[in-house]
Amino acid sequence: MSNNMRTRKGLAVLAAWAAMAAGACGGVDVRDESGGGEGTTTDGPLELAVVPKAVGHEFWSTVQAGAECAAELAGDVTVEWDGVNAETDVEGQVNLIQNFVTQNVDGIVYAATDSAALAPATQNALDSGVPVAMIDSGTDPQPDEVPLYATDNRAGAAEAANLLADALGEGDHDVALIEFQPGSQTNTERVEGFTEGLSQHGNLNLVAQQPSLSDVNEARRVTEDILTANPDLAGIFAANEPSVLGAAQAVEAAGRTGEVVIIGWDAAPDEIAGLRDGQIAALVVQNPFRMGYFGVQNMVEHLREGTPMESADTGVTFVTPENIDSEEVKAVLEPSCDNPPVDQ
Amino acid sequence: MFPVSRSLRSDPPETTVTGMESPTGPRDRLRAWLREHLSYAVSEFTAATALVVLFIALSLASPHFLTADNLFNIGSQTAVIAIIAVAQTMIIITKGIDLSVGSVAALAGVVGAIVVRDLGFSVWEATVVAIGVGAAAGLVNGLLVASARLPPFIATLGMMSAGRGLVFIITGAVGVYSLPESFQLLGNGEIAGIPFAIVITAVVALAAGFLLSQSRFGQHVYAMGSNLEAARRAGIPVRRNLTAVYVLAGALVGLGGMVAASRVSSGQPNYGIGLELDVIAAAVIGGASLFGGQGRIAGTLIGAFLIALVRNGSVLLGINIHYQQVIVGLIIWAAVYFDQYRRRRLEARG
Numbered sequence: 001m002s003n004n005m006r007t008r009k010g011l012a013v014l015a016a017w018a019a020m021a022a023g024a025c026g027g028v029d030v031r032d033e034s035g036g037g038e039g040t041t042t043d044g045p046l047e048l049a050v051v052p053k054a055v056g057h058e059f060w061s062t063v064q065a066g067a068e069c070a071a072e073l074a075g076d077v078t079v080e081w082d083g084v085n086a087e088t089d090v091e092g093q094v095n096l097i098q099n100f101v102t103q104n105v106d107g108i109v110y111a112a113t114d115s116a117a118l119a120p121a122t123q124n125a126l127d128s129g130v131p132v133a134m135i136d137s138g139t140d141p142q143p144d145e146v147p148l149y150a151t152d153n154r155a156g157a158a159e160a161a162n163l164l165a166d167a168l169g170e171g172d173h174d175v176a177l178i179e180f181q182p183g184s185q186t187n188t189e190r191v192e193g194f195t196e197g198l199s200q201h202g203n204l205n206l207v208a209q210q211p212s213l214s215d216v217n218e219a220r221r222v223t224e225d226i227l228t229a230n231p232d233l234a235g236i237f238a239a240n241e242p243s244v245l246g247a248a249q250a251v252e253a254a255g256r257t258g259e260v261v262i263i264g265w266d267a268a269p270d271e272i273a274g275l276r277d278g279q280i281a282a283l284v285v286q287n288p289f290r291m292g293y294f295g296v297q298n299m300v301e302h303l304r305e306g307t308p309m310e311s312a313d314t315g316v317t318f319v320t321p322e323n324i325d326s327e328e329v330k331a332v333l334e335p336s337c338d339n340p341p342v343d344q
Numbered sequence: 345m346f347p348v349s350r351s352l353r354s355d356p357p358e359t360t361v362t363g364m365e366s367p368t369g370p371r372d373r374l375r376a377w378l379r380e381h382l383s384y385a386v387s388e389f390t391a392a393t394a395l396v397v398l399f400i401a402l403s404l405a406s407p408h409f410l411t412a413d414n415l416f417n418i419g420s421q422t423a424v425i426a427i428i429a430v431a432q433t434m435i436i437i438t439k440g441i442d443l444s445v446g447s448v449a450a451l452a453g454v455v456g457a458i459v460v461r462d463l464g465f466s467v468w469e470a471t472v473v474a475i476g477v478g479a480a481a482g483l484v485n486g487l488l489v490a491s492a493r494l495p496p497f498i499a500t501l502g503m504m505s506a507g508r509g510l511v512f513i514i515t516g517a518v519g520v521y522s523l524p525e526s527f528q529l530l531g532n533g534e535i536a537g538i539p540f541a542i543v544i545t546a547v548v549a550l551a552a553g554f555l556l557s558q559s560r561f562g563q564h565v566y567a568m569g570s571n572l573e574a575a576r577r578a579g580i581p582v583r584r585n586l587t588a589v590y591v592l593a594g595a596l597v598g599l600g601g602m603v604a605a606s607r608v609s610s611g612q613p614n615y616g617i618g619l620e621l622d623v624i625a626a627a628v629i630g631g632a633s634l635f636g637g638q639g640r641i642a643g644t645l646i647g648a649f650l651i652a653l654v655r656n657g658s659v660l661l662g663i664n665i666h667y668q669q670v671i672v673g674l675i676i677w678a679a680v681y682f683d684q685y686r687r688r689r690l691e692a693r694g
Contacts (some may be wrong), residue, residue, distance in 0.1 A: 057516060058516075058518060182665065182666070208662055213617070213618075215612060215614050215615055216519070216610060216612050217424070217608050217615060220608055221655070224417045224421070225417070225655075225659030226659055228408045228417065229661070249608060254413070268521060269521045269522055270522070270609075
């Protein structure tokens with residue numbers, strides 16, 4: 001998931017996705033009344049703990065902004081924002097969650113640094129009567145009454161294949177896939193989503209698939225070689241920030257900017273610049289603001305009105321040179337509580 | 345006493361470098377010289393043969409391989425690995441090893457990028473800074489090895505971890521972007537139509553080759569790697585020289601990191617994870633011995649290109665990355681096995 005950390009903002013544009021996401025994320029419709037809150041509602045001020053995978057990254061700062069925005073709009077809600085310094089500090093996060101349970105906060109909204117190691121921490125909170133909502137990354141197993149607000153990578157990548165098909169138009173086209181970290185969950189979801197999406201377009205032929213190992217140099221190298229081996233290559237889907245940047249540089253160095261359509265993922269400053277320069281046709285951008293916002297908003301409604309919390313796809317936005325300056329995309333790329341990118 | 349020197353003393357005298365122990369007569373000296381140079385020629389011949397065979401095979405297998413663009417691409421792709429493999433070779437000759445090259449290259453690259461972005465340094469000033477960062481890391485490695493007497497594996501293992509941590513601290517684990525186009529000079533620029541990265545690699549290789557084979561310092565480097573205790577007794581300032589090797593190697597790693605950053609026009613915190621494996625493999629395939637005292641820059645360059653060809657060819661032929669790693673592993677085994685086999689035969693005859 002570390003590539004996601006660097007990601008900025010995103011916003012769903014396809015309403016249909018909510019339904020898909022609920023299925024993909026194992027969302028539930030029925031709240032288990034034995035869970036936190038015992039089915040009762042809480043009046044008065046609420047204190048919520050919101051815990052990212054790690055503090056200090058832009059991605060998580062945006063999650064924080066979303067959480068605080070939801071708290072502000074709900075009124076009388078305090079967000080306790082605290083996290084470990086490194087995503088690898090799994091034990092530190094277990095302790096942190098435990099401490100919040102001990103403090104008897106009203107609810108915990110957090111992103112698990114490790115899906116297995118944090119499962120007992122979630123269960124412990126529920127057992128102590130503290131409801132839990134997960135953002136970005138859930139636990140395994142994840143109790144039924146605990147929702148997950150996260151990006152549906154599979155759906156986003158499938159849509160990237162559609163974007164590529166749209167950009168290339170009629171006729172047969174050779175395309176390539178630059179994945180990042182073979183074996184990682186996020187990578188697998190994006191690769192499978194993209195290849196499933198491609199299968200809907202018989203005129204697109206996947207001729208090469210190589211990993212960047214989340215290293216721009218490696219991404220550039222494999223893309224250069226893919227371009228060499230496939231002089232007719234028409235399109236590339238690069239599945240995370242370093243992959244996109246390396247692919248764009250390789251295409252530019254080969255003098256084929258514009259001839260080879262690049263669909264990317266994430267929205268690092270150089271990716272936005274590449275989009276404006278015409279090196280990149282479109283970017284799939286996640287919405288960390290919405291993760292924080294949904295987590296807190298749904299938790300507050302659950303606590304105050306007893307509404308069951310349901311998992312939801314926080315969605316992705318497809319940023320193109322045409323829409324990059326639109327209000328809607330700006331809200332995703334530079335989110336603020338004045339114009340929160342969370343319309344539902 | 346260095347912990348490594350104990351085992352070194354039992355090494356056969358054949359590995360002792362020419363000029364360190366006075367042979368009894370001109371005939372002995374000639375034989376020693378011949379054996380020395382034949383041994384290098386053998387390992388370089390083995391690696392070069394593999395390189396040529398692979399080159400021909402790829403030319404036949406892919407119509408796109410033997411094109412000027414692809415060959416320049418391979419040259420540029422190999423540049424950073426070759427520069428850093430030269431550094432690794434110097435350290436391996438001293439019977440050391442440097443596991444920290446990837447972390448130090450990343451550190452130098454992100455610092456070089458940051459001083460350009462935030463302090464307005466020119467690309468040349470940033471290169472000097474990056475080389476300085478590498479040299480400073482090398483100095484720490486060198487002091488840990490030569491003065492604190494940690495085994496090189498441990499000293500540089502620590503630097504591998506600490507260096508990567510520093511990279512993440514400095515960058516907040518986010519790439520350093522928004523650099524001016526001039527930053528791309530080292531990695532993407534050209535001189536007379538030849539990629540600048542290739543020119544830098546050639547200069548580094550020639551200078552390092554000259555230093556190792558022609559200078560007194562170079563002689564000392566081989567002598568220390570062959571038998572540290574003997575080198576000390578022969579009056580070589582072992583501690584100072586060993587530290588100097590690590591500093592010099594660190595400086596080259598810093599330069600390599602800057603070229604890598606320049607090539608992608610950004611400072612990448614994830615750069616160089618696993619790089620140490622590639623450069624150690626390049627040196628070993630080229631005939632450098634992890635037992636010290638042996639290795640030449642020419643061989644290392646051949647090794648670096650061999651690995652680059654495998655990677656390039658794999659993508660051209662659409663071979664999965666996991667197989668690429670297996671292939672590189674097989675080549676390391678084969679190269680070292682044939683090398684040792686032929687040397688044994690040579691020594692049996694000599």
